Each structure stands twice: as structure tokens, then as C-alpha cells.
Amino acid sequence: MPHEGRGSTAGGTVSEAGPPDQGSLRTRTWPDRIVERFRRDIPLLGLDLAVVFFAYLGPLVLRFDGAVPATYWDRFRIFLPAVIVLHLATNALFGLYGEIWRYASVQEARRVILAGLSAGGFVVGLSAWMRTGDRLLPLSVMILGTILSLIGFGAVRFQSRLFGFHRRTAEPGRSQVLIVGAGEAGAMVLKDIQRNPALRLSPVGLVDDDPRKVGLRIHEVRVVGRLPDLSSILASIQVDQVLFAIPSAKAQVLRDVAAVCEKAGVAVRVLPSVREMVGPGVTARDIRDLRIEDLLGREQIQTDLDSVRALLRGKRVLVTGAGGSIGSEIVRQVATFEPSALILLDHDETHLHDVMTELEGDLEVEVGLALADIRDRERMLAVFRQHSPEVVFHAAAHKHVPLLETHPDEAVLTNVLGTANVADAALVTGVKTFVLISTDKAINPSSIMGVTKWLAEELIQSLQNGGPVYCAVRFGNVLGSRGSVIPTFIRQIERGGPVTVTDPSMIRYFMSVQEAVQLVLQAAAQSRGGEVFTLDMGEPVRILDLAEKVIRMSGRVPGSDIEIAIVGPRPGERLQEIALHPDEDVIASEHPSIMISRPKPADRVALRSTIARLEKLAQAGERDELYARLRSLGKRRPKPAEITLDSSPRRGKTAAMRDAP
Numbered sequence: 001m002p003h004e005g006r007g008s009t010a011g012g013t014v015s016e017a018g019p020p021d022q023g024s025l026r027t028r029t030w031p032d033r034i035v036e037r038f039r040r041d042i043p044l045l046g047l048d049l050a051v052v053f054f055a056y057l058g059p060l061v062l063r064f065d066g067a068v069p070a071t072y073w074d075r076f077r078i079f080l081p082a083v084i085v086l087h088l089a090t091n092a093l094f095g096l097y098g099e100i101w102r103y104a105s106v107q108e109a110r111r112v113i114l115a116g117l118s119a120g121g122f123v124v125g126l127s128a129w130m131r132t133g134d135r136l137l138p139l140s141v142m143i144l145g146t147i148l149s150l151i152g153f154g155a156v157r158f159q160s161r162l163f164g165f166h167r168r169t170a171e172p173g174r175s176q177v178l179i180v181g182a183g184e185a186g187a188m189v190l191k192d193i194q195r196n197p198a199l200r201l202s203p204v205g206l207v208d209d210d211p212r213k214v215g216l217r218i219h220e221v222r223v224v225g226r227l228p229d230l231s232s233i234l235a236s237i238q239v240d241q242v243l244f245a246i247p248s249a250k251a252q253v254l255r256d257v258a259a260v261c262e263k264a265g266v267a268v269r270v271l272p273s274v275r276e277m278v279g280p281g282v283t284a285r286d287i288r289d290l291r292i293e294d295l296l297g298r299e300q301i302q303t304d305l306d307s308v309r310a311l312l313r314g315k316r317v318l319v320t321g322a323g324g325s326i327g328s329e330i331v332r333q334v335a336t337f338e339p340s341a342l343i344l345l346d347h348d349e350t351h352l353h354d355v356m357t358e359l360e361g362d363l364e365v366e367v368g369l370a371l372a373d374i375r376d377r378e379r380m381l382a383v384f385r386q387h388s389p390e391v392v393f394h395a396a397a398h399k400h401v402p403l404l405e406t407h408p409d410e411a412v413l414t415n416v417l418g419t420a421n422v423a424d425a426a427l428v429t430g431v432k433t434f435v436l437i438s439t440d441k442a443i444n445p446s447s448i449m450g451v452t453k454w455l456a457e458e459l460i461q462s463l464q465n466g467g468p469v470y471c472a473v474r475f476g477n478v479l480g481s482r483g484s485v486i487p488t489f490i491r492q493i494e495r496g497g498p499v500t501v502t503d504p505s506m507i508r509y510f511m512s513v514q515e516a517v518q519l520v521l522q523a524a525a526q527s528r529g530g531e532v533f534t535l536d537m538g539e540p541v542r543i544l545d546l547a548e549k550v551i552r553m554s555g556r557v558p559g560s561d562i563e564i565a566i567v568g569p570r571p572g573e574r575l576q577e578i579a580l581h582p583d584e585d586v587i588a589s590e591h592p593s594i595m596i597s598r599p600k601p602a603d604r605v606a607l608r609s610t611i612a613r614l615e616k617l618a619q620a621g622e623r624d625e626l627y628a629r630l631r632s633l634g635k636r637r638p639k640p641a642e643i644t645l646d647s648s649p650r651r652g653k654t655a656a657m658r659d660a661p
Contacts, residue, residue, distance in 0.1 A: 041097040044156070048091060051152030052084045056137070056145035063141055075136040083123060087149060090119035096153065112154045120146025174202035176238050180230070180257055181245035182208035182216075182223050185271055189245055189287065190219050204237060230257065234264040241267040243287060255295050262552055270294060292479070292486055292550055303518050304591070307525040311391065311433065312337040318389035319344060320374055320422055321396030323351020325478060326437055329517045330393050331355055335365050343387045345370040346396070374418035377425075384425040392426050393520070394419060395437040397453065404449045405571035408627045409618035415452035417615055420459055423470070427463060435524045436460045436472040440509070440534070443474070444634075447572030448627065451634040455611070457532060458602040464530040471527040473520045475535040476509040485543065489550045498563040499547045502573060506544070509537030523594050530601065534586070536593040 060068060060076060068076075091097065094115035120142075127142045177193070179186050186206060193201045205224035208214070213223045225233050234242075242261050244254055254270070261268045268290045317334050321327035322344035328351075335342055342365050346352040349371055359367055370383045374396050397415050398404055404411040419436065426434050438457050441450035457472045464470045477484060485508070492499045516535065523533035548558040556562045589596045610633075617626040 044097060045088065047156045048088055048153060049084055051156065052087045052145075052149055053080065055148035055152055056080065056083060056141060058148065059141040059144035060137060063138055072137065079136040083119075083145075086122065087116075087119045090115045091153065094118070096157070109154065109158070112157060113150065116146065116150030116153055120149060174200050175240040176204045177201050177241055177243050178204055178224075178233065178237075178239045179206045179221075179243045179245050180208075180227070181249075182206040182210070182213050182218055183246065185247050186245040187218050189243070189271060190221060194219060204239060205233070207233060227253070227257070230260045231264065234260070234266055239266055241269055244268060244270040244290075247271055251295075258290060258295060290553060292546070292553060295549060303522050304525065308521045309337050311525045312339050312521075314338070314340050315390045315432075316341040316388060317343065317391045317393070318370075318384075318387060319393045319395060320346070321394075321437075322346045323348050323355050324395060325513055326517065327393075327395035328355045328358075329513045330395060330520065331359070333514075333517050333521060334393070335359060339365060339391075341366040341368060341387070343368040343370060343383075343389055345372055345374075345383060347371070347373040374422050375413050377421045380421045380425040381428065384429040384431070388429060389426075389431055391433045391435075391524075392422070392431050393435045393437065393524075394422050396422075397437070397456075399439070399449060401441070401447045401449045401572040402570040404452075405447065405627075407623075408448045408630055409621060409623055411448050411452045412614050412618040412626065412630070415449070416455050416459070416611055417618075419456040420611060423460060423463055427468070431468055433469045433524060433527070434460065434463075434471070435520065435527070436470075437520065438472045438474045438532070440474050440476045440537070446574045446634065448630055449572065451630045454634070455607075455614075457599075458607055459611070461530055461532070461599060462602040462604040462607050464601060466529070469527050469529040471524065471529065471531045471533060473523045473533045473535065475511060475516050475519070476537045477511070478513045478516055479510050485546070486550060489547055490554075493551060493554050493556065493562055496562070498565040499551060500565050500567045501544050501547050502567055502569045504544050504566060505542070506569070506573075507540040507542055509540055511535065511537050519591070519593055522591050523589070526590055526594070526596075530598055532597045532599060533589070534595045534597065536595065 056079075057076070060072065064072070094111045096112060096115055124139070124142045124146055127137070127139050179190055186208075190203055190206070193199055193203055203221045205222055206213075206218060207225055207227060207230055208223055209227045211226060214225060216223050224237070230242075233239075242257065244257055246253065258268050269287050270290050271287060312334055317339045319327050319330050319334070319342070322331050323346040327346070331342065331344060342359075344352060344355060344367065352369060352371060356367060356369060359365075368387055370387070372379045372383055374380060396418060398407075398411050423434060423436075436456060439450070439453050441447060442454035442457055443450075445451040445454050460470045460472050479486060489499050519535045523531075523535075527533070544564070547564055551558045551562045551564075554562075558564055586595050586597045614626065614629070617629070
């Protein structure tokens with residue numbers, strides 16, 4: 001009678017009844033696995049046996065010029081089985097079986113050498129120890145046999161690597177790639193391309209700035225010239241794409257290469273920069289398309305990791321707006337500094353869920369979630385009491401300038417009242433460090449968003465009383481953030497245009513979100529309380545030039561394939577952002593990319609009175625009057641003690657917008 005499921009635990013094995021067909025499952029014992037493994041390696045074992053045989057036979061025949069004495073033939077027949085067993089056993093011990101040798105590297109080559117030297121060393125050592133008359137074979141035969149065996153084992157295993165390189169260029173349909181960078185990263189990605197035919201890439205040469213490398217070969221690919229020669233190289237050989245493989249290069253080098261390739265009509269792809277790298281090396285999987293951020297990028301920012309770690313390690317850190325562009329990057333970077341807990345606060349459940357999912361399983365840190373609105377004062381107090389944070393990064397804010405011009409009530413309730421709620425909850429629950437994420441639009445504000453962020457800065461400074469640290473960090477436009485100019489340009493290009501630019505002379509400063517957050521953390525670590533930190537945003541960029549670059553990177557021609565339309569500044573926008581306020585005393589910080597100003601703290605009573613009146617207007621929906629009063633505050637930029645609404649004229653929004661700078 002057949003059994004439905006029969007098993008035994010004897011000997012640590014479990015078997016299933018029935019004939020062993022392809023669909024049956026059975027657990028094999030370790031002898032079974034060894035037998036199967038060596039069965040797969042029978043051809044390799046046979047080759048190794050032949051290698052040992054000829055490695056020792058050849059020197060023996062040569063030693064006696066072909067006339068080997070009968071005595072040595074008899075001894076050779078005794079010696080051969082023993083030395084074969086010794087070599088094969090040593091090869092197995094060092095893992096020379098069960099490998100896919102097509103993908104072998106230096107580590108596998110090292111094992112081949114160790115195995116050959118170990119077995120041969122034993123043979124030679126034993127022979128040298130014996131008296132001459134007692135040796136089975138002459139010592140010279142033993143030494144040459146060891147060397148030839150080692151060479152033979154290596155040749156058998158690396159023959160495809162040694163003799164098969166020429167096959168890479170035989171397949172049609174490959175994309176011809178010129179690699180810029182003959183350093184470690186270039187060599188690594190070149191090797192990976194050669195090992196992966198499915199990539200359909202064919203390296204035709206390398207370019208490097210080191211003249212000593214020109215003419216040399218890396219993995220059988222020649223260094224064809226230097227970087228200054230790139231234009232002539234592209235004109236002389238067929239190249240479908242250029243791969244920029246210098247992760248540590250200055251941004252200007254990449255810009256120069258991209259300009260040459262653009263003129264030659266050749267696509268550019270890149271490896272990640274040093275700050276983007278996550279592992280010890282690079283592979284072909286890391287190759288990505290050139291992004292506008294690469295061309296606008298600045299030199300690598302150096303961060304004092306020890307000071308940031310001292311601020312965050314073992315602390316309970318809360319981030320508001322944790323699902324936003326800045327907030328989510330703060331979460332990612334803070335998590336790497338081993339806080340004891342990381343609390344993510346956001347009112348948008350989808351964004352909160354996304355960033356939580358991204359963190360799961362990647363880092364060993366306790367993650368707390370708070371689905372809450374910073375405009376709810378009681379809810380903020382409850383969240384802070386529940387999680388007891390020690391460090392707070394307040395990134396939640398409304399930030400879109402034209403939209404807030406028509407919604408001043410929402411700007412006040414979120415950017416001002418929301419900040420007050422979070423800051424007060426932090427003060428009540430004993431938060432040690434509070435960092436407000438501010439904006440350069442708070443400097444001499446010309447928009448509702450700028451005014452409300454300036455009021456948030458004043459509020460934070462008014463809370464500094466020598467105890468907990470309260471500070472603000474200002475920076476400008478963040479590349480790739482939601483609603484920023486580059487994603488907008490890309491969407492317009494995908495729709496066929498036109499790409500809209502507000503004014504030909506409009507200038508902005510740009511920074512990647514990773515850079516911005518690095519400097520935010522650095523500023524927080526430096527803060528002693530009451531500072532406004534301003535990040536060095538680098539060189540200004542003309543928006544019209546930026547639009548043309550984005551269009552060209554999409555493979556189109558500005559003005560021909562995609563039109564550029566000048567639409568005029570939108571409400572609240574100014575042609576050029578202000579990096580520093582002229583009335584603020586600015587000093588250098590410990591970091592070259594961070595500047596410090598210490599505005600006079602606002603009078604807390606007067607400021608709170610102003611905020612209360614703004615709140616009353618916002619709650620009542622008096623948008624026109626609220627708009628006028630906010631604009632008046634921004635235009636006067638009064639001393640903190642003079643902040644009041646009593647002297648503000650009552651006028652409609654239309655008149656206020658007409659008078660805007």
C-alpha cells in the first residue's frame with residue numbers, strides 16, 4: 001500500500017515515498033551532495049589529472065634527455081598515483097571545484113596558487129629532506145613538476161579569460177562606448193561590461209587626463225588619449241555613447257565633457273559620484289543617464305561626521321514634514337547616524353507610508369509614525385509627550401510661492417501657526433535642539449511665503465533663552481524637489497512644449513537635496529542657540545540657460561524642436577534671490593559652506609500679539625486684508641520690537657500685488 005507521506009529522522013534525513021522523478025522532492029545526505037558536486041566536476045578532475053601527469057613526466061624525460069633509467073620508471077609509477085591524489089585533494093581543499101570559472105577573479109587565482117604551492121611544497125620539501133639515494137625522483141623533477149602543475153591548473157581554469165577576450169567584439173548590434181576615466185572606477189566598470197554580454201556594450205577605448213596612461217591597455221582596451229583630446233577622438237572613431245567614470249571628478253570636468261559630447265552629438269552616461277556611492281565598488285548596474293543635477297552640481301561637500309554623530313547618536317529625533325522632499329532626505333541621513341528612535345511626522349498618509357517603507361529593513365533604528373497636522377496645537381503636544389524627542393528638525397511648510405499669493409490664510413496657518421505649535425510643544429517637553437528649515441526667500445521677503453517663513457524665524461529666535469538650542473537654516477532652490485523648476489521643464493518637454501520661463505534675466509541658486517541636508521545637519525551640530533545659518537548655494541544659474549540645457553539633454557533642439565516661451569514673473573517672484581540680508585551681521589562658521597548671522601531676538605510679547613492677529617484674520621477667511629498686512633510686514637522688514645499690525649494700511653489684494661517689487 002502506498003504511503004501518502006512517509007518519513008524518517010534517522011541519520012538526519014527525510015525522504016518521500018514514490019519513485020524519484022523530476023517532480024518529487026527529497027533531502028539529500030551530505031555524501032550525496034559531495035558525489036553530485038564531483039560528478040559535475042569530472043571533466044575538470046580529468047584535466048587536472050592530465051596536468052599532474054604531464055607536469056612531472058615532462059621534466060623527468062628532459063632530465064635524462066629521453067633515456068630515463070628503468071629504475072626511475074619504476075619509481076615514477078609508484079610516485080604518480082600519490083602525487084595525483086595529493087594535488088587533487090589539495091585542489092578540493094582550497095575550493096578549486098564547484099566554481100564557475102568564467103567569472104573568476106583575483107580571489108580565485110589566489111586560491112589556485114595556494115593550492116599548487118601547498119601540494120608542490122609538500123612534495124619538494126619531503127624530497128629535499130630525504131637523502132639523494134632515497135628519493136623517488138630527482139629534486140629538479142619535483143620542483144619543475146610543482147611549477148608546471150600550478151601553471152596548468154591556472155591555465156585550465158582561466159583559459160576563457162586568457163584566450164577568449166577577442167570574442168567580445170565579434171557580436172554585432174553592440175553600442176560603442178568610450179570610457180572617460182582610466183582609474184579604478186573605469187577599470188571596474190570596463191571589466192563588468194566585458195563580463196556581461198547582455199548589456200550590449202562594446203568598449204572601444206578609454207580617455208584619461210594622465211599622459212602616462214595614454215597608449216597603455218586596461219583589460220585589453222587601449223587608453224586612446226587625454227581629456228583635452230576628447231573632441232578629436234570623437235571625430236576619429238565611431239562612438240555611440242560616452243561613459244563618464246570619474247566619481248571623484250570636479251563638477252566642471254563633467255560639464256566640459258558634456259559640452260564636447262553635446263557638440264559631437266554623442267550621448268553621455270555617468271557613474272554615481274562619490275557621495276552617491278553605497279558600496280566599495282562600482283558595476284555596470286550603476287551606470288545611469290546624465291541628469292541636469294550633474295551639470296549644476298558643485299564640488300564634494302566635506303562634512304564633520306563626528307560632530308553630527310555626537311548630536312544624533314542615541315538620541316530620539318523627530319522630523320516634521322517627513323514625507324516631503326527635504327524631510328524625507330533628513331530622515332534618510334539622520335537614520336545613518338544611529339539615533340535611538342526616529343519619529344516621522346506628516347499629515348499626508350501616502351508620503352508618510354512611502355518614507356516608512358523605504359526605511360524598513362535597511363537600518364536598525366526604531367521608527368515611530370505620527371500622522372498629524374502641525375496646525376493642530378493639541379495634537380502636537382500629544383505627539384511630543386508620547387515620543388519625547390530630544391532633537392527636532394521642523395521641515396513641514398507650504399513652499400510654493402505663486403500658490404500662496406492667493407492663499408495667504410493657508411500660509412499663515414501652516415508656516416507661522418504650525419511652527420508656533422511645534423516649537424511650543426518642543427519647549428514644553430524639553431527638546432534639546434530645535435532646527436527650523438527656512439528659505440532664502442525669508443530675506444527681505446517679496447512674497448507671502450517669504451514673509452511667513454521670516455515670521456517663523458523670528459518666532460524661533462524669540463524662544464532662545466540660553467537653555468535648549470533653537471536655530472534656523474536658510475537655503476534656496478532644491479534640485480528635483482516636488483514642484484521645482486526642473487521636473488516642471490521635463491513635464492513640459494514630454495508634452496511637446498513650450499517650456500515656460502518667467503524672464504530671460506531671472507537667476508536662481510540651486511543645490512541638491514543631499515547637499516542641502518548634509519549642511520543642515522552640519523549647521524545643527526555647530527549651533528549654540530539663536531543663530532540663523534545660511535548655506536552657500538554656489539554659483540547662480542540663469543533659468544533660461546537651464547531650460548536650454550534640459551531641452552538638449554532630452555535629445556531635442558531649443559527653439560526648433562521645443563519652443564521656449566517667456567511668460568513674465570509670477571506673483572511673489574523676484575528676478576534674483578538674495579543670499580544675505582544687508583542689515584544682518586554675517587560671520588564665517590566652522591564650515592566653508594555655512595555662514596552665520598545672529599539677528600536681534602524678537603520681543604516675544606509683541607511677536608505673539610502679531611501672530612494672534614494674523615491667526616484671527618486667517619481663521620476668518622479675510623484673505624485680502626491678511627494679504628495686505630503680510631505684504632506690509634515684508635516691505636517694512638521692521639525691527640522685531642516694532643512688529644505690529646496697527647499701522648498697516650487696509651487695502652485690497654489687487655493694490656498690494658501692484659505695488660509688489
